Amino acid sequence: MDINPNLQFDHSDRHIAAQQILSYLFSDYLGSFVIHLWNDSKLRIGSDLSEFTLKIKDAGVLRDLILFRDPVRLAEAYFDGAIEVDGDFNAALGLRHYLEDLKLPLGKKLTLLMKVLFLNRYKAGRPIEFVRDGEAARDNGRETIAFHYDISNDFYRLWLDERMIYSCAYFEHPQQNLEQAQCNKLDHICRKLRLQPGESFLDIGCGWGALACWAAKHYGVHAHGITLSQSQYEHACEEVNRQHLQGRVFIELRDYRELDQAVSYDKISSIGMFEHVGIKNLPGYFSIVNRLLKPNGLFLNHGITTDESGWGNCVSSRFINRHVFPDGELETVSTIQSLMEDADFEIYDVEGLRPHYALTLRHWVHRLEKNHAKAISLVGERNYRIWRLYMTGCALQFEQGQTGIYQILAVRKNNSFPPLPLTRRDLYEP
Numbered sequence: 001m002d003i004n005p006n007l008q009f010d011h012s013d014r015h016i017a018a019q020q021i022l023s024y025l026f027s028d029y030l031g032s033f034v035i036h037l038w039n040d041s042k043l044r045i046g047s048d049l050s051e052f053t054l055k056i057k058d059a060g061v062l063r064d065l066i067l068f069r070d071p072v073r074l075a076e077a078y079f080d081g082a083i084e085v086d087g088d089f090n091a092a093l094g095l096r097h098y099l100e101d102l103k104l105p106l107g108k109k110l111t112l113l114m115k116v117l118f119l120n121r122y123k124a125g126r127p128i129e130f131v132r133d134g135e136a137a138r139d140n141g142r143e144t145i146a147f148h149y150d151i152s153n154d155f156y157r158l159w160l161d162e163r164m165i166y167s168c169a170y171f172e173h174p175q176q177n178l179e180q181a182q183c184n185k186l187d188h189i190c191r192k193l194r195l196q197p198g199e200s201f202l203d204i205g206c207g208w209g210a211l212a213c214w215a216a217k218h219y220g221v222h223a224h225g226i227t228l229s230q231s232q233y234e235h236a237c238e239e240v241n242r243q244h245l246q247g248r249v250f251i252e253l254r255d256y257r258e259l260d261q262a263v264s265y266d267k268i269s270s271i272g273m274f275e276h277v278g279i280k281n282l283p284g285y286f287s288i289v290n291r292l293l294k295p296n297g298l299f300l301n302h303g304i305t306t307d308e309s310g311w312g313n314c315v316s317s318r319f320i321n322r323h324v325f326p327d328g329e330l331e332t333v334s335t336i337q338s339l340m341e342d343a344d345f346e347i348y349d350v351e352g353l354r355p356h357y358a359l360t361l362r363h364w365v366h367r368l369e370k371n372h373a374k375a376i377s378l379v380g381e382r383n384y385r386i387w388r389l390y391m392t393g394c395a396l397q398f399e400q401g402q403t404g405i406y407q408i409l410a411v412r413k414n415n416s417f418p419p420l421p422l423t424r425r426d427l428y429e430p
Contacts (some may be wrong), residue, residue, distance in 0.1 A: 001093050015041050016117040021062050026110065029098055031091060052087030054095075063116045066109060071096040079323075079385045093393055153231050155378045159367035164208035164235065167272035167302065168357040168405055178363040181356075186214040191427045192409050193298050194347065194420065195219040199266040202226070202292065204256050205273025209236025209249070216248040221267070226254045256288060264294045270301060271302045279310070279329045282336070286343035295414035299345065304357075305404045306330040324390050333406050340410055348420060349409035354398050357405045361395035378422075 015037075022035055022043050032046025036055040044050065056062070064073045074095065077083045085092045104112070147326050153164075160166055161182045169181035170188050189211060195201060197220030206225025209232075216223045227233050236251040245257045268289055277285045289299055309332050320328055337347055368375060368388055375384045397403040411418040 015039060018062065019043050021066070021112050021115055024108070025065055025102070026098075028102075028206065029095075031094060033087075033092070043375075047062075050087070051091035052085055052089070054092065055084035056082070058082040059116065063113070065099070066084065066104065066116060068268075069099045069102050069104070071099050074099065074321070075323075075389055078389065079382050080330070081381070089388075089392055090113060090396060091397060093389070096393075107278070141293070151383065152378050153235055155206075155375060155383075158371040158374055158378075159364045165210045166207055168353050169360040169363075170353070170357055171359050174359060178360070178367075181360070182210075186211055187218070188427070189271065189300060189302070189407075190215050190219050192377040192407065193267045193269065193300055195217070195221050195267060197221070200257075200264075202225070202265040202268045204268065204270040204283070205276070206251065207235060207271070208232050209239045209251055211271060212236070212249050212251065213239055213243055213245055216245050217243060221248075223249045224265070225249065225251045226256060226259070227251070228253070228255060235397070253374060256285070259288070259292060261288075261291055263292070265292055265297060266294055267298050267300075268293055268394045269300045269302070271300075274301060274303045275328050275330060278327055279331055280367065282331070282339050283342060286340050286345065287351065290343045290345060290412055293412040295412060296418050297412045298418070298420075299410050299412070301336070301410070302407045303336070303405065304330055305333045305336065305406060307332065307402055307404065309335055319393075320390075323386050330403070333404060333408075336406075337408065340408065344413050345410035346413050346418070347408060347410045349407075349424070351407045353405045353407060354401070354403075358395050358398035361391050361398065365391045365395065 018037055018039075018041070022045075026035075026045045029045055032044075032048070034048050035043045035045065035055045037043070037055055038057050038059065050325065058077070061074070064070070064077065074083065097367065144401035156164060156166065161169075161179045163179075163182060163186075165182045165185070169178060170186065171181045172184060178183075193201075195215055199221045201212075201215050201221040201223045203215075203225040206212050206227050209225055212223035212225035213236075215221050220311070225236060227236065230253065233251060233253045240246060240249045242250060270289070274282070274285065293299060314399050333350070337350070342345060349371045365388065368384070368391070372384065375387075394403065411420070
């Protein structure tokens with residue numbers, strides 16, 4: 001039924017209009033949930049076995065659904081408190097793919113918008129905001145890193161392991177606890193690099209210093225860790241002192257592009273850092289790493305990849321760049337390997353860790369939700385919601401195979417065999 005704009009509506013009319021809008025928008029949704037509106041009316045979508053309840057507190061949310069059908073705007077409404085989610089949060093995130101695929105004929109879209117205009121007389125909608133893609137760009141440098149990592153060490157401490165490792169853990173079995181899985185990961189990296197006492201080791205994007213300290217303490221290397229985050233730098237320096245590793249671990253607040261090219265290292269790692277480099281900067285990044293290595297030196301690049309080449313204008317890229325990682329970009333593992341080969345690396349080992357990161361993220365989300373009150377006291381409700389949705393969404397993408405993560409072990413070519421065993425047996429021997 002079309003709406004005559006000259007008609008006046010009472011609350012029951014508005015209730016019916018809202019029900020009509022939502023019934024049409026979700027008529028093909030295969031799941032089941034309840035929509036609880038700002039006027040306490042409810043609408044059931046699907047069967048009686050509801051997976052979650054979506055509380056819509058603002059009629060502007062309906063307007064956004066009609067105009068944009070953009071999951072990012074729906075997420076932002078959740079951040080701002082215009083939407084609440086009760087029940088299965090994972091199931092609620094399934095609305096993303098439904099809305100991405102939803103098509104509205106122009107005539108029906110105009111009819112629905114007329115209904116929303118009358119709803120907005122009763123409940124003012126949120127203003128429409130148009131954000132230019134890339135307007136948060138920060139040149140892949142200190143400002144970008146500060147946006148993400150300098151939010152609060154105490155906040156990260158709520159949900160990371162005791163060593164403050166913010167990268168994929170390495171689980172021996174699904175029931176293993178996060179603390180042990182992160183120790184497994186540190187040791188796995190050191191074994192892959194075949195670290196030896198007295199060697200020089202560079203960790204690019206060293207985070208809070210866990211790997212540099214582990215490598216020095218357990219493998220006897222001289223470790224150099226660099227980060228662009230002031231908060232990470234301060235914590236890492238404290239860890240060096242706490243573990244009595246002065247003279248064996250050197251932490252520096254420095255961009256990898258500013259490293260002294262006259263200094264070379266036996267081994268280099270980059271763990272969860274190259275996602276910040278930017279696709280256009282990757283050739284230069286790998287070339288710099290290659291020059292920093294001694295001939296036959298080993299490099300381990302550990303990072304997230306995507307299943308489609310290029311970092312286009314999709315829901316994931318817009319959400320991540322706007323709210324989590326300004327300038328962050330992902331590429332396919334095949335492209336990453338090709339760029340490494342172009343930079344004169346020889347690739348020796350590639351290991352996919354997708355199930356491990358899904359497990360890691362589930363641990364992080366559980367810990368964050370468990371510490372909800374503490375989190376909002378540190379960073380506010382909005383930031384808590386951003387991180388909860390971001391990490392839950394990432395866990396789903398790793399579980400569904402839309403996102404991957406790989407450790408790539410490579411050697412700087414030297415016209416000879418690299419200093420590696422003929423088999424991988426040494427990685428798993430006690």
